[in-house]
Amino acid sequence: MSGSPPETYGDSPKAHDVAIVGFGPVGQTLALLLGRAGRDVVALERWPDPYPLPRAAHFDHEIGRVFQAGGVGEEVRAVTDPVHDHYEWRNAAGEPLVRIDWSGNGPSGWPTANFFSQPQLEAVLAAAAERQPTVSVRRGCEVVGLRPEDESVLLTTRGAGGGEVRARYVVGADGANSFVRSTMTTSVTDLGFFYDWLVVDTLPHDRAAWSPKNWQLCDPRRPTTIVSGGPGRRRWEFMRLPHESVEELRTPEAAWRLLEPWGRTPENTTIERHAVYTFQARWVERWREGRLVLAGDAAHQMPPFAGQGMCSGLRDAVNLAWKLDLVLDGRADPALLDTYTSECSEHVQHAIGMSMALGQVICVLDPEEAAARDARMTAAGADPRYALPPTPPPSSATESSSAAPTAAGRRTRATSPRSTRSPTRAVPHCSTTSPAAVSRFSRTGRDRSTPWKPPTATSSPASARASCRCTRRTPRPRAIWTRPTATCPTCANGGTSPPSSGRTSICSAPPPTRGDCVSWSGSCGDSCGTPP
Incomplete structure (x- = not known):
């Protein structure tokens, strides 16, 4: 009624x-x-x-x-x-970074x-x-x-x-x-994740074939999303670059300018809607x-x-x-x-953490950082099990409200009656705060505002294990390996062989062959050298 x-x-x-x-x-x-x-x-x-x-x-x-x-x-x-193929991420050269099978029916x-x-x-x-x-x-x-x-x-x-x-x-x-x-x-709780994107929904006049139908262009010159918008529709999403203002990006002229390299013009396409969104977490x-x-x-x-x-x-x-x-x-x-x-x-x-982790891959504007990302993901064979960053587990604890952002850029604030404003932004546009850095997990009551530090080439297995703050009492590692190199700065075995401790059976990935360089990663993302 x-x-x-x-x-x-x-x-x-x-x-x-x-x-x-x-x-x-x-x-x-x-x-x-x-x-x-x-x-x-x-x-x-x-x-x-x-x-x-x-x-x-x-x-x-x-x-x-x-x-x-x-x-x-x-x-x-x-x-x-419905999607009948896969969801793909590609770098600027068109090489696949991740390919996720979306075909068929789910469970x-x-x-x-x-x-x-x-x-x-x-x-x-x-x-x-x-x-x-x-x-x-x-x-x-x-x-x-x-x-x-x-x-x-x-x-x-x-x-x-x-x-x-x-x-x-x-x-x-x-x-x-x-x-x-x-x-x-x-x-x-605001995780300080703010990116402005122009979303353009279109009605193509032609029957162009799109393959794959849904994909991400991870080009530091302009990260772009190309997906279906439903039957007979297409959607493009363009990340705002630092030198652009929201005002200039939300104009029809800007939308057509960005669509033109994709072969979309007023002659073959109708723009149904264009709007700038600020993605948040x-x-x-x-x-x-x-x-x-x-x-x-x-x-x-x-x-x-x-x-x-x-x-x-x-x-x-x-x-x-x-x-x-x-x-x-x-x-x-x-x-x-x-x-x-x-x-x-x-x-x-968990969904927010996963979305942020994916965003940290896509929203990369620095060419050197993008090149390093491309090398890592292509070495993983575009397999989402190994190419994507680990997703931080959720926090179940409730923090007291605070008006000051943490070192990681998170702000927790109590909402007051009759206040309709969202919490103030904790970090500027295009923050590169790691999703794990703003998560709040602790294994032994450690200060939860301490930022998580990703693995580095100089990390030793002992120090990495000491800083591991997984919610699980025993982190479940996964193995990531590449072809043998002369030396591997992060591998506990110098890049010569996999660990001989007999613990490879607890790894979710297939056991590596002897001679491959192995890096063990706990569920919190800390590089622990060998399985804990």
């Missing part, structure tokens, strides 16, 4: 089971799942009409199962472009990777949610006040159908500048505060390089829907909702 007037009993508004603030893909999916469970849901969206232009563009096989569970699987398939039974245009996906999800008899949607209705009470929350709204709304729980799915989050006292420490809960971008934001931004938000919706259903029905204690943060936050921090 859409645009229903507020229901009241006497002078008090009816208490809905759940009020969802924000009606994008996350709010729509949550409303759909709760509506299918018979819950009384009201969705409050500040904008009167759906946003008509592309934004999110990718979901994986797990999210396909989410749509299937919501009863919209076939409708979603009709508006998606969930859906295609491994799927691209779409967000307005088309939202139309499917919104229509399905509004078909639920217990779901009402009010567009053009902005929430401007929240007052938590013992048994419910009173929301004040303005605009279409403005007035008071009461709900037993309120879910803030209202995006990065969340109003709901601004009323909570939870802190936001941050998350909220506590996603639930009493009867207020956060989901999607209101709780976390990440760079797009792993394609997990919207996916993570939809996983939030699934995790939250069944827990709210049990709590509202009295079959579970409200404390069950605390597991929503502990389960989803750890997962999303």
